[in-house]
Amino acid sequence: MNDIIHLLPDSVANQIAAGEVIQRPASVIKELVENAIDAGAGNIQVVLKDAGRTLIQVTDDGKGMSEMDARMAFERHATSKISSAADLFALRTMGFRGEALASIAAVAQVELRTRRKEDELGTFINIAGSQVESQQPGNCPTGTSFFIKNLFFNVPARRKFLKSNETELRHIITEFIRIALVYPELHFSLTHNDTEIYELAATNRRQRIAHIFGNKNNNFSRQLLPIDTTTTLVNISGYVGTPETALRNANQYFFVNGRYMRHPYFHKAVMQAYDRLLANDAGPNYFIYFDIDPGSIDVNIHPTKTEIKFENEAAIWPIITAAIKEVLGKSNAVPSIEFDV
Ligand code: ADP
Ligand code: MG
Numbered sequence: 001m002n003d004i005i006h007l008l009p010d011s012v013a014n015q016i017a018a019g020e021v022i023q024r025p026a027s028v029i030k031e032l033v034e035n036a037i038d039a040g041a042g043n044i045q046v047v048l049k050d051a052g053r054t055l056i057q058v059t060d061d062g063k064g065m066s067e068m069d070a071r072m073a074f075e076r077h078a079t080s081k082i083s084s085a086a087d088l089f090a091l092r093t094m095g096f097r098g099e100a101l102a103s104i105a106a107v108a109q110v111e112l113r114t115r116r117k118e119d120e121l122g123t124f125i126n127i128a129g130s131q132v133e134s135q136q137p138g139n140c141p142t143g144t145s146f147f148i149k150n151l152f153f154n155v156p157a158r159r160k161f162l163k164s165n166e167t168e169l170r171h172i173i174t175e176f177i178r179i180a181l182v183y184p185e186l187h188f189s190l191t192h193n194d195t196e197i198y199e200l201a202a203t204n205r206r207q208r209i210a211h212i213f214g215n216k217n218n219n220f221s222r223q224l225l226p227i228d229t230t231t232t233l234v235n236i237s238g239y240v241g242t243p244e245t246a247l248r249n250a251n252q253y254f255f256v257n258g259r260y261m262r263h264p265y266f267h268k269a270v271m272q273a274y275d276r277l278l279a280n281d282a283g284p285n286y287f288i289y290f291d292i293d294p295g296s297i298d299v300n301i302h303p304t305k306t307e308i309k310f311e312n313e314a315a316i317w318p319i320i321t322a323a324i325k326e327v328l329g330k331s332n333a334v335p336s337i338e339f340d341v
Contacts, residue, residue: 011130014106021103025052026171034094036060048192051168061143064116070123076102089295106130111147113140129154178260184208213251229323234292241285243277250283256290261308269317273324
């Protein structure tokens with residue numbers, strides 16, 4: 001008689017989910033750029049107005065969506081990337097939860113234009129606060145463009161808690177760089193209020209790193225020492241900076257299977273390899289990429305968490321230090337005083 005439990009309407013459920021997935025404009029950029037990569041894009045353009053507050057536009061030349069898929073893409077838990085729990089242990093895509101677009105559409109005004117190359121006409125959809133406002137065929141290039149307008153227009157509390165444009169833009173750039181460092185073979189651009197921030201031509205890893213962090217005067221690329229180790233447990237590659245280029249605010253990046261991660265424990269392994277080579281409170285630049293059996297890590301912890309759990313962390317530690325010590329040794333970066341290890 002007096003039963004009181006009912007299912008929440010989708011728009012409410014989506015808005016609640018959005019609270020976790022979409023915290024600020026940078027989250028939108030991360031999700032849309034990751035989707036573009038999963039769609040096989042070679043070219044990804046991000047255009048922002050007011051640090052993403054009024055407009056976030058992400059355009060790709062990936063495979064596009066069919067008319068039905070374009071509509072389905074906004075449903076919660078709708079994804080083309082996994083179909084069973086077993087797939088979670090063999091993830092090769094950036095996305096898999098099927099939550100991002102549903103969440104974004106719950107808290108913003110979204111326009112989608114998408115076309116597959118086999119279709120003559122593309123699909124245009126307008127959706128705001130989870131309500132589809134229009135859907136019609138239209139002319140557009142192969143690939144996908146998302147226009148995200150007035151983020152949190154219907155969640156005043158969230159909108160109010162956004163930080164200054166400067167801070168929000170800094171978060172956006174952080175996310176953008178983390179992705180660009182993993183995909184040097186893709187062309188990326190980032191434009192804010194008609195000013196170009198990054199224009200990153202397709203290249204290799206070393207040049208991508210140098211392009212982002214170097215400047216005319218410091219010849220960043222030459223100060224990067226390559227590491228490359230293959231073991232049964234893990235492959236580790238990337239670049240570490242020479243000890244002389246260590247900084248107080250060093251650029252320190254770990255990636256695993258194409259995702260940025262934070263890993264305080266592995267950071268200590270890196271620092272140990274530089275033992276006695278660094279001036280006080282200076283840290284080395286490093287860009288270290290782990291390739292590992294997806295079944296031995298857990299990326300399914302939380303949509304926005306960047307910490308990743310490894311099965312064999314203690315066994316990986318010495319592989320990291322050995323790889324770095326070897327390359328530092330070759331580059332003659334030895335301490336002036338002899339010591340026992
Ligand atoms: P997920 O990425 O976890 O699958 P999303 O909500 O981010 O979930 O996207 C839902 C689906 O929409 C994706 O699985 C994909 O099939 C499709 N999609 C999203 N963005 C693009 C894009 N830029 N190009 C082609 N398909 C896309
Ligand atoms: Mg996604």
